[in-house]
Amino acid sequence: MILEIRNLAINFGARCVVDIEALDLRTGEILGLAGESGSGKTMTALAIMGLTATSGARISSGSITVDDRELVHQRDTDLRRIRGSQIAMIFQAPVSSFNPLFKVGYIFIRSLRLHGASRSEARAHAREALEEVMLPYDMLERRPYELSGGQAQRLAIALAVALRSQVLLADEPTSALDVSVQGEILDLIRRLRDRDGMAVLFISHDLAVVAELCDQVAVMRAGRIVEFGASSQVLHSPTNDYTRQLVDSVPKLGTRAG
C-alpha cells in the first residue's frame, strides 16, 4: 500500500468537512474519488499534500501515510521533501499552475534542483520526462500563457514524472479541456500507471471519465465515502442510493439511449 488514510477528519472551525474511515491506494492503481462540489474530494487531496491550512481548514484527527511515513502534522520542511518527490499534484486549470513570469523550463529545472538534482541531471530528467509525455524539448522555452490547456497539463504531469513521484494526485485534470484533449490526457495517465507503476488518485465529478479510467472508485458525499469498490461494479450496479442518483443524472450518448 503506497498511500493509506485512516480515520481522517478535517474541520472548518467546528464544521467537519471530511470524515474518512479508511482509503487505500496501491502502487500501479488508479483510484477515483468521485462526488459533487463540496463533497470533500479536493480537501482530501489537499490534506495528503499537507495543504489544508492554505484553505483555512485543519486536520483534527487521523493519519495519512505514504510509503509508511506519517504525513499528518509534519513540519513543512519535512513535507517539502515528500511533496513533488513522492507525491505530486496536478490541477484543473493547468495554465495557472505555472507562474506566468517564468519560462516553464526555469520552473522545471528549479523544481528538480530543489529536490537535489544537479544541473545536468535536472536537464536529463526533464528531457526524458518530456519525451514520456510526448512534448518537444523546446516547449521549455515557452511561458505558461503560450501553452494550450492540453500542453500545460502534459507539462504538469511531466514534472511529476521527472521528479519520479510515486503518487499522483490529479484534481479534475481534464475538466477544463476539450473532449479530444481529455482523451489524450487520460491515455497518458493510464500509460504512466502501466509503465512506471504510478499510483493515481483521480478526483473527478465526471462519472463517465472515472468509469473509463479508474480501477477503483470511492464516491463521496458530504465528506464521507458512501460507496467504494471496483469502478465497473460501483458505476454499473450501484448499491448506494446517492451513487445511483449520480449515475442516473449523467446524460448518456449511447446509440441505445435514443
Add this chain to the structure above:
Amino acid sequence: MTTLLQVRDIVIDFGGLRAVDGVSLDVPAGPFGMGLVGESGSGKSTIARGALRLLPLSRGSVMLDGKDVRHFRGSDLRCFRRSVQIVFQDPGSTLDPRMRVGAAIREALVVHRMVPAGELESRVEELLVEVGLESSDGPRFPHQLSGGQRQRVVIARAMAVEPRVLVLDEPTSALDVTVQARILRLISRLREEHRLAYLLISHNLAVVQQLCEQMAVLYLGKVIERGSSRAILEQPAHPYTQVLRSSVPEIDLAERRARISVPSIAVDAAGPPEGCRFHPRCPLAVEECRRIPPSLREIDRLHEVACHRAEEACERFVESVDTAV
C-alpha cells in the same frame, strides 16, 4: 418548416483573426433545438453573439422572420432584443451581486414593458415558480443561492420577456451533474410550453443529443458537419466529428468504443491551413484536401458534411466501432 432565424454566410473578424468564416444556419420556429459543438476557439460562442447582434459581422447577414437584423433601429431593435435572449455558462457573473434576484427579473419586465406596473410583483413570483424556485425567493441575493438556483434565475429573467429564440451558452457546464440533469429537464419543459427555439452551445455531445434535433459541428470557424443530431452522433461523417464522438467517455461498457485520435497540432487561427482546415491533423488527407477547401454536401437525408473523403471516413468509423472493446 418556416425559418425563424436565418444566419447567412456570416464572417466575424477580431482584428486580423477570422473567428467565423462563412457560417450559415437555419433555426426553424420552436419548439426546436440546434446544437453547436466544437473545441474551444472553434467559434461557437462568436457565432451565437454575431447572430444576436452583439458582435458586428464583417460579411453575411442574420434574418429574423425574413428581416435583416442589422437594419433594426429604435422600436424594431428593442423588439429584436426582446425576441432573442442569451443564457451564459456562469450564472454567478451574469447576475448583479448587489441586486436581489426578484429585482433582476423585474428589471427585464420593466425595460420591455411586459406587464402593467401593478402586476409586476405577481409576474416575478410566477416566473420564479415557473423555473422551479419558490415565489418567496425574490428578495434573496445571488450569493444566497446555489449555482443551480442562480442559473434558474437567469433563465427566468430571459423567459420574462417571452423570447422566441434563446441562446444557451454552455448553460450547465459549471454545475454538478444532478443539478445539470434538473436544468436540462427545465429547458426541455420550457421549450415545449413556450414553443421556444434555441441555439445550444455545448461541449457535451450527450447534452446536445438530449436537447437538440439538429446540430452543427465547428472547426476553426467553419461548419464541417451539420444535420440531424441523431444521424451525426450515430454515424459521424467528418473525421474530426469522429474524433469528438469517439472521445466521449461512457459509463456503460457496452457503449465504449475505440478512441480515434489525431495529432494535436497547434493551429494558428490567424493563418488557417490552405485547403481543408483539418488536413494537417487528418489521417485520411490526400492531395485534394491540401489544395481545395471542401464545401458542405449532403451525404444522407438531413446530414451534410464538408469533407472530400467522407465516404472513406464513414467506413473507417464503422470498423472502429466493430473493433471496440
